[in-house]
Amino acid sequence: MLMVLINNHFMLYKELSIEQPGWTKLLALAGLATALGLSLPVGYNIGVVNSPASIIRQFCNESITAHYGDAPSESALNLVWSAVVCIFIVGAAVGSLGGSALAARLGRKGVLVICAALAALAALMFFACKAAGSVEMLVLGRLLAGLSAGLTTCVMPMYLTELAPLRLKGAMGVLCPLGLTFGVLAGQVISMNSLLGNDEYWPYCLAIYALPTFVSILILPVLPESPKFLFVVKNQPQAALKELQKIRGVQEELLKDEIESLKTEAEENRKNAGDSVGLGKVITDRSLLLPLTLVCCLQAGQQFSGINAVFYYSTDIFKAAGLTNTAAELATIGAGIFNFAMAVISIPLMSSVDRRTCILFSLETSIAFLIILGLGLTYIQYSSWVAYVSIVGLLGFVICYGIGLGPIPYFIGSELFEVGPRPSAMALGSMFNWGGNFIVGLLFPILKVYIGAAWFFIFAAICLALFVFVRFYLPETRGRDTSEIAHICRNGFASRPLQGSIIDTRNINTENQELEKMNDGNV
Numbered sequence: 012m013l014m015v016l017i018n019n020h021f022m023l024y025k026e027l028s029i030e031q032p033g034w035t036k037l038l039a040l041a042g043l044a045t046a047l048g049l050s051l052p053v054g055y056n057i058g059v060v061n062s063p064a065s066i067i068r069q070f071c072n073e074s075i076t077a078h079y080g081d082a083p084s085e086s087a088l089n090l091v092w093s094a095v096v097c098i099f100i101v102g103a104a105v106g107s108l109g110g111s112a113l114a115a116r117l118g119r120k121g122v123l124v125i126c127a128a129l130a131a132l133a134a135l136m137f138f139a140c141k142a143a144g145s146v147e148m149l150v151l152g153r154l155l156a157g158l159s160a161g162l163t164t165c166v167m168p169m170y171l172t173e174l175a176p177l178r179l180k181g182a183m184g185v186l187c188p189l190g191l192t193f194g195v196l197a198g199q200v201i202s203m204n205s206l207l208g209n210d211e212y213w214p215y216c217l218a219i220y221a222l223p224t225f226v227s228i229l230i231l232p233v234l235p236e237s238p239k240f241l242f243v244v245k246n247q248p249q250a251a252l253k254e255l256q257k258i259r260g261v262q263e264e265l266l267k268d269e270i271e272s273l274k275t276e277a278e279e280n281r282k283n284a285g286d287s288v289g290l291g292k293v294i295t296d297r298s299l300l301l302p303l304t305l306v307c308c309l310q311a312g313q314q315f316s317g318i319n320a321v322f323y324y325s326t327d328i329f330k331a332a333g334l335t336n337t338a339a340e341l342a343t344i345g346a347g348i349f350n351f352a353m354a355v356i357s358i359p360l361m362s363s364v365d366r367r368t369c370i371l372f373s374l375e376t377s378i379a380f381l382i383i384l385g386l387g388l389t390y391i392q393y394s395s396w397v398a399y400v401s402i403v404g405l406l407g408f409v410i411c412y413g414i415g416l417g418p419i420p421y422f423i424g425s426e427l428f429e430v431g432p433r434p435s436a437m438a439l440g441s442m443f444n445w446g447g448n449f450i451v452g453l454l455f456p457i458l459k460v461y462i463g464a465a466w467f468f469i470f471a472a473i474c475l476a477l478f479v480f481v482r483f484y485l486p487e488t489r490g491r492d493t494s495e496i497a498h499i500c501r502n503g504f505a506s507r508p509l510q511g512s513i514i515d516t517r518n519i520n521t522e523n524q525e526l527e528k529m530n531d532g533n534v
C-alpha cells in the first residue's frame with residue numbers, strides 16, 4: 012500500500028515536472044550571472060559613495076587645486092561632489108530610456124554584454140582616477156556606471172522573464188531588484204572606513220564590484236539569447252527553438268505549448284504593429300490623465316519621500332547625531348540590512364495584500380517616522396538620548412518605506428494601464444522616478460547647509476500630499492482587469508475610482524452618465 016502511494020506520488024511528480032519545465036542549470040546560471048555581475052553593481056554604485064564621501068571630497072579638492080591653481084570654495088566643492096553622485100543618475104535615466112529600443116535591435120544578450128563592458132570600463136576609471144589625480148575620470152566613471160545601470164534595470168528583467176518558464180517568471184523577475192538591493196548593502200559594508208573606505212584604498216573600494224562583472228563577462232557567451240526575441244522580434248523560429256531546448260533541457264515534443272504561444276504572440280505582434288500608443292498621445296489623452304498622474308506622482312513621490320537622501324547621506328546624519336565614525340557606519344549598514352530584508356518580505360506581501368492598504372499604511376507610518384527623524388535631528392544638542400530618537404526615526408522610515416512606497420510605484424503602471432498605452436506610460440513614470448532621484452540628490456546636500464534637518468519635514472509634507480491624492484484617487488488594482496480600471500478612471504479628476512470599487516457596474520454607468528450630463532450642461 013505504502014509502495015503504491017509512493018509510486019503514485021513519484022509518477023505524479025514526474026508528470027508535473029514534464030508538463031511544467033522548471034529550473035535547469037542554464038537558467039540558474041543566467042539568473043546568477045546577471046544578478047551578481049550586472050544588477051549588484053547598480054546597487055553597489057548607489058551605496059558605496061556614502062561612507063567615504065569626505066575622503067573622496069578631499070581628493071576632489073586636491074585634484075581641482077592642483078589642476079586649476081585655486082582651492083575651490085566650500086559651495087563649489089559641494090557642487091562638484093553632488094555632480095559626482097548625481098551624474099550616475101543622469102546616465103541611468105538616459106540608459107533606461109534607450110534600453111528597450113537597443114534590446115529590440117541588438118537582442119537582450121547583446122545589451123547585457125554592453126552593460127557588463129560599460130561597468131568594467133567604469134571600474135577601470137575608478138581604479139585609476141586617484142593615481143592620475145583626475146576628478147574628470149571619476150565623473151566619467153560614474154557616468155559610464157550610470158549608463159550601465161539604466162540599461163541593466165531596463166533589459167535584465169525583460170531578459171530573465173523571457174527565459175523563464177511560466178511558473179518561474181515571478182522568481183526570475185525579482186532577481187534584478189533583489190541583486191540591486193543586495194548591492195546597496197554590499198557597497199555600504201565594503202565602504203566602511205575599517206575595510207576599503209579609507210584614504211589609502213578608496214579607489215579599490217569604488218572598483219571592486221567589477222570582480223563579479225568580469226566573471227559574468229566570461230559566462231555571458233554561453234548564456235542563451237531570449238527565444239522570445241529570436242522568434243517574435245527577429246522572426247527566426249529555428250534559432251529560437253534551439254535556444255528554448257537548451258534552456259528547458261527537454262525534447263522538442265515537450266515544448267509544444269510554449270512554441271504555440273510564441274507563434275500566437277508573433278502573429279499578434281505582426282497584426283498589432285503600430286497599435287502601441289506613443290508618448291505624445293498618452294500625455295494628451297484625457298481619459299488617461301488620472302492613471303498617468305497617479306503613476307508619475309507615485310514614481311516621483313517614492314524619491315521625494317527622501318529615501319535616497321537617507322541612503323546617500325545616512326552616515327553624515329548618524330555622525331551629526333553624535334555617533335562615532337564606526338558607529339555611524341554600522342548604523343548605515345543596519346539601515347541597509349532593513350532595506351534588503353523589506354525587499355525580500357515585500358515579494359510575498361505583494362501577492363496577498365491590497366495595493367491601497369499597503370501604500371496608505373506605508374505613507375502614514377513614513378510621515379510619522381520622518382517627523383520623528385526631523386525633530387530628533389533638530390534637537391540633537393538637547394540631550395544624548397535624542398540622537399537615538401533620530402536613529403529610531405530613520406530605521407522606522409526605512410522599514411515603513413519598504414512596505415509600499417518602495418515596491419508599488421515600480422509596477423502599479425502595469426496594473427493601471429491597458430496593453431496599448433502601457434509601455435509609454437511606464438517609461439514616463441520611470442523618467443519621473445530618476446528625475447526625482449536626481450533633484451533630491453542634487454538639492455539635498457546644497458540646501459542641507461541652510462535648512463538642516465528641516466528637510467525631513469519637507470519630505471514628510473510631500474508624503475502627506477501624496478497620501479491625500481492616493482486616498483481619494485487610487486483605485487484598488489490587485490486582481491482586477493485593466494479594462495475595468497481604465498473605465499473607472501476615464502473621467503480624469505472627475506472620476507470617482509473608489510465608489511467604482513464598492514458599487515456595481517450598472518451604478519457606475521448611471522453615475523458616469525450623470526457626470527457626462529453635468530459636463531454637457533457646463534459646456
Ligand SMILES: *[C@@H]1O[C@H](CO)[C@@H](O)[C@H](O)[C@H]1NC(C)=O
Pocket residue numbers: 072073082083084085086088
Ligand atoms: C581644500 O583643501 C585645503 C588644503 O588641504 C583645505 O585647507 C581646504 O579647507 C579644503 N577646502 C574645502 C572646501 O574643503
